[in-house]
Amino acid sequence: MSTAPSLLVEDVAFAYPDGHQALYGVDLRIEPGERVALLGPNGAGKTTLVLHLNGILRPGRGSISVAGMPVTKQNLREIRSRVGIVFQDPDDQLFMPTVGEDVAFGPRNLGLPEAEVTARVAAALEQVGMAGYAERPPHHLSFGQRRRVAVATVLSMHPEILVLDEPSSNLDPAGRRELAEVLESLPVTLLMVTHDLPYAMQLCPRSVVLDAGAVVADAGTRELLADQQLLAAHRLELPYGFDPSRA
Amino acid sequence: MGARHGGALSARYVAGTSPVHRLAPQVKLVAVLGYALVVVATPVHAGWAPWAYAGYLLVVLAAAAVAGVRPGRLAGSLVVETPFVVFALLLPFVTRGPRVEVLGLSLSESGLQTGGALLAKATLSVLAATVLAATTEPRELLRGLERLRLPSALVQILGFMIRYVDVVSGELHRMRVARESRAFDGRRRGALRVVGAAAGALFIRSYERGERVHLAMLSRGYTGRLPRGPVAAVPSRDWLTGLSLPLAAGAVLATGMLLG
Numbered sequence: 001m002s003t004a005p006s007l008l009v010e011d012v013a014f015a016y017p018d019g020h021q022a023l024y025g026v027d028l029r030i031e032p033g034e035r036v037a038l039l040g041p042n043g044a045g046k047t048t049l050v051l052h053l054n055g056i057l058r059p060g061r062g063s064i065s066v067a068g069m070p071v072t073k074q075n076l077r078e079i080r081s082r083v084g085i086v087f088q089d090p091d092d093q094l095f096m097p098t099v100g101e102d103v104a105f106g107p108r109n110l111g112l113p114e115a116e117v118t119a120r121v122a123a124a125l126e127q128v129g130m131a132g133y134a135e136r137p138p139h140h141l142s143f144g145q146r147r148r149v150a151v152a153t154v155l156s157m158h159p160e161i162l163v164l165d166e167p168s169s170n171l172d173p174a175g176r177r178e179l180a181e182v183l184e185s186l187p188v189t190l191l192m193v194t195h196d197l198p199y200a201m202q203l204c205p206r207s208v209v210l211d212a213g214a215v216v217a218d219a220g221t222r223e224l225l226a227d228q229q230l231l232a233a234h235r236l237e238l239p240y241g242f243d244p245s246r247a
Numbered sequence: 248m249g250a251r252h253g254g255a256l257s258a259r260y261v262a263g264t265s266p267v268h269r270l271a272p273q274v275k276l277v278a279v280l281g282y283a284l285v286v287v288a289t290p291v292h293a294g295w296a297p298w299a300y301a302g303y304l305l306v307v308l309a310a311a312a313v314a315g316v317r318p319g320r321l322a323g324s325l326v327v328e329t330p331f332v333v334f335a336l337l338l339p340f341v342t343r344g345p346r347v348e349v350l351g352l353s354l355s356e357s358g359l360q361t362g363g364a365l366l367a368k369a370t371l372s373v374l375a376a377t378v379l380a381a382t383t384e385p386r387e388l389l390r391g392l393e394r395l396r397l398p399s400a401l402v403q404i405l406g407f408m409i410r411y412v413d414v415v416s417g418e419l420h421r422m423r424v425a426r427e428s429r430a431f432d433g434r435r436r437g438a439l440r441v442v443g444a445a446a447g448a449l450f451i452r453s454y455e456r457g458e459r460v461h462l463a464m465l466s467r468g469y470t471g472r473l474p475r476g477p478v479a480a481v482p483s484r485d486w487l488t489g490l491s492l493p494l495a496a497g498a499v500l501a502t503g504m505l506l507g
Contacts, residue, residue, distance in 0.1 A: 051462075054466050056462060056465060056466065077468055077470075080465070080466060080467065080468045081468060083466075084466075085463075085466045087459065087462070087463050087466075089459065091411075091414050091456075092456060092459040092460050092462075092463050093463045094410075095407060095410055095411075095460050095463070095464065096406075096410070097385075097386035097389070097406060097409060097410060098386065101476065104474070104476065105464075105467055105469075105473075105474060106467040106468055108474030108475070108476075109467060109468035109469060109470065109474055110468060114476070114477050137386075137410075138410070139410075139413045139414065153467065154466075154467065157467065157468070
């Protein structure tokens with residue numbers, strides 16, 4: 001194993017074609033095996049940053065590398081297998097007719113032999129507790145199950161880093177807990193974009209706050225959530241009655 | 248969730264293990280297409296044409312019996328040809344030429360023939376398509392089309408339609424519930440404008456979803472081609488079994504042409 005960080009974002013700035021500047025020089029370094037929460041209010045640039053990680057958007061300035069490999073046009077295929085993004089709406093992520101075909105979509109794009117694809121599909125579904133659902137169409141599953149299958153669709157690509165966009169949104173408490181158990185059991189680096197501060201605290205020892213296109217805080221989650229002033233300054237709020245020092 | 252179990256498009260599929268169910272989808276597609284071509288190729292004005300239609304009907308009913316498709320389902324599927332029926336019923340009234348008296352109505356002879364032929368051909372083709380739909384899951388049909396070398400873009404579009412028809416109809420349903428929850432009455436004057444706006448909103452939403460799906464596909468290494476799973480060759484015996492449908496119809500047609 002190389003000792004390069006799983007993810008290295010250096011001074012990334014980006015403006016959309018309409019001139020709207022979304023990122024103003026973001027730096028972020030995530031070591032292998034870390035679980036990091038990316039917090040920030042709506043419009044802070046979280047999703048824009050996520051889309052940079054696998055080269056969907058290209059930075060106007062700065063650079064990104066994944067496990068030592070720079071995100072460039074030539075490396076896109078390899079980068080997209082290293083960065084597994086799970087989008088917020090599982091209906092966007094699950095577009096194939098059956099769960100199994102969807103989980104196989106990524107590995108097949110990587111050109112893996114069919115035996116390897118089958119093995120990876122089985123393993124990925126097993127990891128998210130959805131073994132035995134391979135033949136089911138996605139619309140037959142509950143929302144929580146679909147979210148877990150969405151995680152499996154990128155796990156099957158054996159990513160270096162798993163990036164989740166609002167993983168707990170729209171989940172009922174049981175679905176939330178089941179997903180947390182799955183995520184905790186995965187031996188991968190994790191970057192979780194969320195507004196759900198208790199969820200960040202439960203899963204991620206470290207948190208990064210992004211606001212107005214720049215990193216404004218990077219610290220232990222518990223310590224960060226105890227800083228009332230910091231939270232208030234960036235439109236982050238703990239749910240009523242939640243005390244981070246006692247959780 | 249709004250989606251019914253099985254989804255709107257799989258509603259026509261009847262699970263089973265009949266020999267027809269087990270045939271490869273591409274075989275069934277070719278068989279139904281061949282059958283429809285034979286039916287359509289039958290000369291309209293030949294005197295033996297009604298006998299040929301009866302023969303085709305027997306052939307397709309035999310296929311339905313082997314597939315275990317109940318007569319009720321076959322009859323129900325004929326609803327889709329209602330527009331043809333209306334057109335066919337009009338023909339005897341509007342066509343020129345020699346006329347015959349039927350129940351006191353003056354009808355065109357060739358119009359009767361043409362209308363009858365149209366009706367018979369449409370009905371037979373719909374019956375064959377129903378047997379296909381009842382024995383083949385939508386995604387299997389897609390696989391069949393793919394194996395038959397239908398352009399990949401078309402297969403992908405059809406695939407997305409199957410995947411998202413329930414998602415979009417769920418959205419439509421929620422929009423309707425939201426409208427009606429605010430005392431909207433679809434029968435009032437001006438309702439059409441509201442429904443039109445809703446259709447526009449649904450289009451925009453679907454368009455945006457399309458963009459998000461594309462993004463999710465790119466993120467998993469999509470390069471413009473949907474990767475295929477393993478392809479199993481179809482044994483020639485299966486082709487023979489499947490093609491017995493158009494071959495039997497072809498035999499009926501040939502008999503008619505030779506004897507008629």
